[in-house]
Amino acid sequence: MKTLSDPDYQALQGTWEQTSLEDSGVLNPIDAHSAPGAITTITDDRFEVTTVTGDVLLAGQFVLDSATSPKSITWVDSIGDDAGKPLPASYYLDAQNFVFIAADEGMPQPSVFSTGPGQTMRTFVRRA
Numbered sequence: 001m002k003t004l005s006d007p008d009y010q011a012l013q014g015t016w017e018q019t020s021l022e023d024s025g026v027l028n029p030i031d032a033h034s035a036p037g038a039i040t041t042i043t044d045d046r047f048e049v050t051t052v053t054g055d056v057l058l059a060g061q062f063v064l065d066s067a068t069s070p071k072s073i074t075w076v077d078s079i080g081d082d083a084g085k086p087l088p089a090s091y092y093l094d095a096q097n098f099v100f101i102a103a104d105e106g107m108p109q110p111s112v113f114s115t116g117p118g119q120t121m122r123t124f125v126r127r128a
Helices: 007-011
Strands: 014-023 039-043 046-050 057-063 074-079 086-093 097-103 119-126
Touching: 007 057, 007 086
Parallel strands: none
Antiparallel strands: 014 039, 014 119, 039 046, 046 057, 057 074, 074 086, 086 097, 097 119
16 A cells, blocks of 8 residues: 555545435435535545534545555544444545545455445545
8 A cells, every 4th residue: 555655645635525425326325424515624644524514423544545446545434333444445536526435344445436235435526
């Protein structure tokens, strides 16, 4: 896995607003870790997800590798049901958009951006 020297770490820094969620093939289901307009703030290799009113929904760390195909990222939540579990994921990133698809612990890294059982995909836009 790559370190903080990976250029995508720098590109991810800042604040992102979640615009859609797909879980196990269902678009925009009820989700305990997000809310309409949920905000994800990325600082170094840490993330925090909050509601628009500032309530913390999720937090943790991640490691990414932009040299893989598809690009890979592993999320490790520090709170909630998945705390401490490495969740394998793939991601897409450009200047204004960030999309990742994560699988449950122990599953293979997703290779397509469409969910099946045990997979979650979140789409974000950069906030100014």
